[in-house]
Amino acid sequence: MSSLVESSEQQPSLTTHLANGLEVRLLHRPGTTLCAVLVEVRGGSHDEPGDYPGLAHFLEHLVFLGSREFPPERGLIPFVQGLGGRVNASTRPRSTRFFCEVPAAHLDQALARLLDMLAKPLLETAAIWREREVLQAEFSARARDCRTLCDAALASALADGHPLADFHAGNAASLKLESPAFMPALHRFHRDHYQPGRMCLTLISPHPLEQQLELARRYGEPLQAGRGLPEPVVPPMLPLRAKRLRLGVPGGGGRLLLAFAVAQQGDALEASTAFLECLVQDDSAGGLQERLGVLELSDGVHLRLSCADGGQGLLVMDFERVEDADCVQLEAEVLGWLDFLRATAPWPGLWEERLQRLRQRHAELAPLDVAMAPRLPTREEVQALLEQLRVECLIHLQVDDSDCASNDVSAGFPLNLERLEDGSGRTSDCNWRLPPPNPYLIPSAPLAATHTQLPARPGLPEASGQGALFLHWQPADSGVPHGLVPALQRALRPVLGGAAGAGVTGGLKAEQGGITLELLGDVRVLRHVSRDVLPLLQAPPLWSLAQGPRLQRSAARRNAGELPLRQMLQHLPGLLAAATEAPAVLKAEALAHLWCQARRQGLVVGDVVVDAELPGLPATPSVLAGQGGRTWHRLEMEGEAALLLFYPLDPASAAAEASARLLASLLEPAFHQRLRGELQLGYALACGFKQFGPHRGLLFAVQSPRESVAGLFAHLQDFLQRQSERLAVLDQAQLDDLRLSLTQRLVRENTVFASYARQCWLDHLAGLPVDHCSRVHQALTELQPGHLQEQLDCLIAGTTCLALANAEPPVPGWHLSY
Known part of the structure; x- marks a missing residue:
């Protein structure tokens, strides 16, 4: 059964099901050079076995480590990174998403890799043990992340027994690889949930729908159907166990979170929240932002959904609270504003204008962002959401730097948490107004x-x-x-x-x-x-x-x-x-x-x-002078060891930029594979060609919970040394493939107005000629492996380098700056 619809932007779409149960959603988006692939698996952290918290999140990591048809070095991540695309995944309460964005010409290769890794992951023992260390590093970093701790504190206030308060992040202790029962449990979870009947494949591409459907069938129909599973019973979030909390987080002070427990919103929750965000962010006279600023209660607010899945979640209003602001009065103003919105519905004129704004934003999104974005809401859906944004569904969380001397644990994270006495009862006397026409x-x-x-x-x-x-x-x-x-x-x-x-x-x-x-x-x-x-x-x-x-x-x-x-x-x-x-x-x-x-x-x-x-x-821009010397900046900051090395181009010529860009496209996948996959140094790392105002060059950065700055520096130097061996065996065909991929990426970027305009500005600031971009393209056609080796030799020598770290330099020869 399939349905063909014409969207409001005259972009046809198709929804159908394959014989094995795989749901397929296709959107034809002419005029773009990119395509997006999104697979949503109906199985998430709340579906995992209780004996192994974090198993769903762990499996999300593991499927990227190679599959039957594509070994790790040819898997989805290095393939997409080599094309300059985007790739990632996320584990939600009742679903897991895998997604990527690549040039349209490579849609079939990306789809083949993504579906193969989901259906037939290798799950090799050595790789599983290594990846557990990566998950442990991620857990250690998240245990100090303010947003993570806030979400854990909010979860502790929900109805007793709600799974949001359970541990789902996973770490070395919860993922008991030593247990004989662990691997059978992992395979069983994969078999039950990673099957076509519990998957939805979304493709967004400039290719005609018939061509997209043929690709979906080619790679989707071979997937083996699995057994049916009963629909899970979603426990209620109400009644709340706590209404008012205070959380101590080092460096996280000056925030107030007002979170509403909402449910039974179906697939409209994210869409309705996007519309509400348009109203929250408005700075017009008589609105929420203006009122809170006049009273010096808040400097701004961010609206987000936490742990939303299946129409249930926490709608969080995260306020940048003014120091010493009256949090009770801030809450009263917000509740008064929400009452006003309910009373003035259906907002004639305003509704149409803001809906058009959302429609315009959607039309400007890249294909992957379209795939991830919520649909447009109806007026009735927004009103239904507002009906739940009342005081009885509200959790009030103050965040400061204080030490509450508590030993609370929620969602697996230790919290410095304190329950506060009820301070509600105040009201707002504001004469609220709807925003005027734009x-x-x-x-x-x-x-x-x-x-x-x-x-x-x-x-x-x-x-x-x-x-x-x-x-x-x-x-x-x-x-x-x-x-x-x-x-x-x-x-x-x-x-x-x-x-x-x-x-x-x-x-x-x-x-x-x-x-x-x-x-x-x-x-x-x-x-x-x-x-x-x-x-x-x-x-x-x-x-x-x-x-x-x-x-x-x-x-x-x-x-x-x-x-x-x-x-x-x-x-x-x-x-x-x-x-x-x-x-x-x-x-x-x-x-x-x-x-x-x-x-x-x-x-x-x-x-x-x-x-x-x-x-x-x-002032006339001058040609950017070379950045000579080796400078080490030690930054006083707590937390895990972190090191950043930036190698500015010297000189910033078209030939130097071409070789630096091409070398970066070769190094980035290898950098992630070596430091994250093989050495398990940590999950926070970055590598690539970067531009900071007029300055451009190669950047390498890594943060680790298990290695010192000196160790990180040694690993980075070793990584660069190893790349000489790769360049020595780089043949002409491989070089041509790298060059073609980079050239196509630069051409794509120059067809998107925002990226084209910003690149013009960066070139202008650097004092580069108007035709610098075309010179870079020409230099790319003339590059040989020897040019890449010369660029790599400059990195290895490190005569021009800017280092940032939270420790002293491990070797002499650096100019120190504090």
Whole structure:
């Protein structure tokens, strides 16, 4: 039985079932060069045997380690990484998802690998023992992750016996490989759940539906049908065992989580949440964000679903709480706002506008993101969700740095948790209002251009009407004033929120020791947005300037709670630019002086007109000087040993970039295989060609719970030495395949307007010629194995390297920086 439907974007889709029970969903998406494959297995962590917590998550890892037709070195991960694609998996309460995105020409090879690894994984004993160490490393890192601990604390408040509070992450102790009963249990779980009758295959591709269906049949029909399983009984989340909690997390302070236990939402839960998020994020006058900011209760909120599956889950409103804010009053304001939304339903005008915004976002997504995204909700489904967002379903969780001196355990993680007395009963006296119509969606009178001159690059023929504006200001005398960027970000939020709803994205950020503004989207809307943004940058409300230092301190506290490797990646761009910080600017006169003296660089891509005077003095980009020497930055941070090595290109020529990019595409799969798969150093690692503002080069990073920084450095050096052996046997056919794959990837990136425009900007900042991209393509055609060896020899010599670590350098020869 199959059904063919025409989507709202005129993209036909097909849903059918194969004879063995495999559900197949196909979407024809013309105009894209990529395709997505998603397989959802109806079996997750709540279906695993109680004797082996984490078995479902463990199996998700194991199936990637080779299958009957594809050994590990030819499996899905190295195949997709070699193409520059995306690949991952996730274990949910009642399902497990496996997904990848590759060039459309390689859809059949990706599908063959994915289905073969799910149906016929090798499950070799040695690989299983090694992978358990990887899972143990992941568990150790998650035990210090603030979001993981928050979710565990919320789970502890659910009805007694709910499986969310059980241990499902898995670690070396719970996955008892020593037990004779473990492997039979693993095989039984795989046989019961990883069968076509419990799988749904989704393909999104530019290929016609008939061609997609033929591929689905070719690789899906050979899968052997399994036995039927009874539908699981989903236990209720209510009544709650606790209503108000406080969680102590080092570095995780300044947050308040309001979580609602929701159920019986069917497949509408994620869709309805996406619509609600549009309303939560709105900064219009009379809305939630504006109200909480005026009362200095919260600096922002993120809406997410935790452990959602089968129409049941926790809808979490995660607030960046202002220091010493009254959490009880913040809760009262949120509940009052939700009451207002229920009372004003069905939101005429607003409903249609926000639904169109979701539809527009969906149309702009890459194929894999389309496959993962929820469908559009109905008005009745959103109202049904709102009906459950009431105080009786609410868990109030305060997060700070305190030590609650408790020994609670939830979801397998030890928690510093304390129950609080009921503080409810307050109400909000706010005169709530629905957001007004988006001004950027309303036709307005033509604007007279001020003829601001900026360097320009042409747009893309396939992205007609799309444009980009990039501006960067470098303070004349010193660094960026403390708190200025978060203050300006706060002032711009209402404007940029409306712009995003009209198809213009971007924002303001501290970058390369200065301030960068980026706007991308419809050139007609972008013109009006820039007219509003540029004056506001120069004369923001004084209250936003006053809040800037506090906002920056709050952001620093949040960043300190991140994994060490993530903190290092955040520090790296500033170190490359030798960024400094100046005293805070709190008065309009001082800010005006800063803008008048700042040096400005800018670029427009496409037919962009700027209708406002640009602050600052024009500056001509200079050719980027080489980054000489070996500098070791020791960052004081707790947690596992972490090391990051960045090798800047010197010089940043087209030939050097071509060889660096090609070498990176060769090294990335091998890096993951060696450090994660063979050495089990940890699951947090990164490798590849990276760009940080004008700086570009090769990056290697790893974090480990079982190795020191000195050990990590030795392993990285050993890895680089081993690659000389691989290059020595690299034949012309293999080189041609690598070159073709990289060339195709660069061509694809240059057909996506946002990535094309950002690359133009990065090249401009680096002082590279306009035709640098075409020169890189030409250099790729001339590369030989000897060029790759020369690039590798530079890495091995390490004469130009920037290191970040949370320990001293293990060998001499480094310039130390603290």
